[in-house]
Amino acid sequence: MTYRDAMNGRVRREDRRGEIVRAALEVIAERGYRGASMAAVAERVGLTQQGLLHHFPTKEALLVAVLEERDQWDAVPDTPWRVDLLAALVEYNATRPGIVQTFSALLGESVTEGHPARGYFTERYTRVRQTMTAALRAAYGDRLPGGLTPERAAPLMVAVMDGLQYQWLLDPEAVDMPAAFRDLLRLLGEDVTATG
Numbered sequence: 001m002t003y004r005d006a007m008n009g010r011v012r013r014e015d016r017r018g019e020i021v022r023a024a025l026e027v028i029a030e031r032g033y034r035g036a037s038m039a040a041v042a043e044r045v046g047l048t049q050q051g052l053l054h055h056f057p058t059k060e061a062l063l064v065a066v067l068e069e070r071d072q073w074d075a076v077p078d079t080p081w082r083v084d085l086l087a088a089l090v091e092y093n094a095t096r097p098g099i100v101q102t103f104s105a106l107l108g109e110s111v112t113e114g115h116p117a118r119g120y121f122t123e124r125y126t127r128v129r130q131t132m133t134a135a136l137r138a139a140y141g142d143r144l145p146g147g148l149t150p151e152r153a154a155p156l157m158v159a160v161m162d163g164l165q166y167q168w169l170l171d172p173e174a175v176d177m178p179a180a181f182r183d184l185l186r187l188l189g190e191d192v193t194a195t196g
Helices: 003-035 038-044 049-055 059-074 083-093 097-110 118-140 150-170 177-187
Strands: none
Touching: 003 038, 003 049, 003 059, 003 097, 038 049, 038 059, 059 097, 059 118, 083 118, 083 150, 083 177, 097 118, 097 150, 118 150, 150 177
16 A cells, blocks of 8 residues: 555545534434434435444544534634624624534533533533633723623623523524624623624
8 A cells, every 4th residue: 555545545534534523413403412323423424333433433432523523613723712703703603503503402411410521511611711711801801891800700701602592593583692792792891893
């Protein structure tokens, strides 16, 4: 086997893994993690269940890959969050309901004991609160306009972002997620306008 053949095989495997992860996102969005089966994901990408297990030996391994992929889409490497750009993130999320639905479904399920994503979400929220605290401190110093510290305000900001996602998913005609989040920023004294 030549180096080129090996590289082509690796690229094909990575492409196939990407297809599987995208299919798993769709199946989880439709059925939730507990209702999603490896067989359903395999069928969606035209594999046997045994073929799927070659790429992801367990349902938990596939779930981790789905969550990591979702984080890659949202990641801005080595860039701290800025309060004035949070509205743009909320607007971006409003353009991808399937991803938001999958994330929300997994988040909701993960609060149960023994769920394979519980550790992931617990660790993720620790990071998100820390990042939000840093963003609030950079924007407002040690006190926000209402008197809260960045540490006290960070969980509230995160709760609003995630809570709006649930309300928007349930009734998108009644809840304009980006506009509602811009309203929150206005309460903090931010001058925000719609970007999209």
